[in-house]
Amino acid sequence: MSETWLGLLGGVVLILLANWLLVRFGGKSANYAATLVALVTVGLYVPYAILRWPGGDRFALHLAIFLLTSLGCGILFRANGRNEALHWGPAVISGFFVLVAVSGALFAIVAERGITPSLSRWLFPATSSGREVTSVFPGVISHDFQKKEALYNDYLQQVEAQRQRGWQVRKGWLNEPLVDVPTVFRVAVQTREGQPVTEAEAGGEFLRPSDSKRDMPFKLTETEPGLYQSTVTLPLAGRWNLVLRVRRGEDIHEVRAVTEILGR
Structure with missing residues (x-):
């Protein structure tokens, strides 16, 4: 179990325990205990999440489940204290929000890890084109320069230097x-003048948009002056994003493109 889900489970347990202690030993009403615990939860979790930002989806999911847990404690403990049955109105409202929170958690788990192979075979139709169906959505991040201003500025300088250098790059499959x-x-x-760029290091990655675990790095070997090639085997049909880099000394030339792999 990941740190995220351990934190979620631990938070729910602490909220349940805090509500029970306030009602049982603190002499507080169920509504008072639920409100107090909810406010303390927001006051503690929001600053913690800002300092260690988990992402907007996880932040919303955690906060919703924590607050729903405290709300549920207030409703249940109040009904138990009065020795009366739980009214259907609050029960329906609470059940709806619990369903939303649980659904969000399930979607997050599927996006991170995917569903099991047996369930995948049952849900997804068989393919005849050789394409692999995947339920994981890790996304594609081929560079993270926008996360920090300094790195982004370096990237802009590299792009400008590449434009002024004017190298001409032609690429493709032989078959x-x-x-x-x-x-x-x-x-x-x-070069800009049409001379071959020799003795460079060439390589890159083929990135799988639907599953970053399938990304394929490659290196090219210079076979003739300015001509680099390698044999590449891609395991899945469909679209692949290409990130190609050619480096000679301090000069780096980067090219991005898209290629389509056909099924057999």
């Missing part, structure tokens, strides 16, 4: 790329 078939990927690099 039609098919899934699980080794295919030669070739890159030709020339």
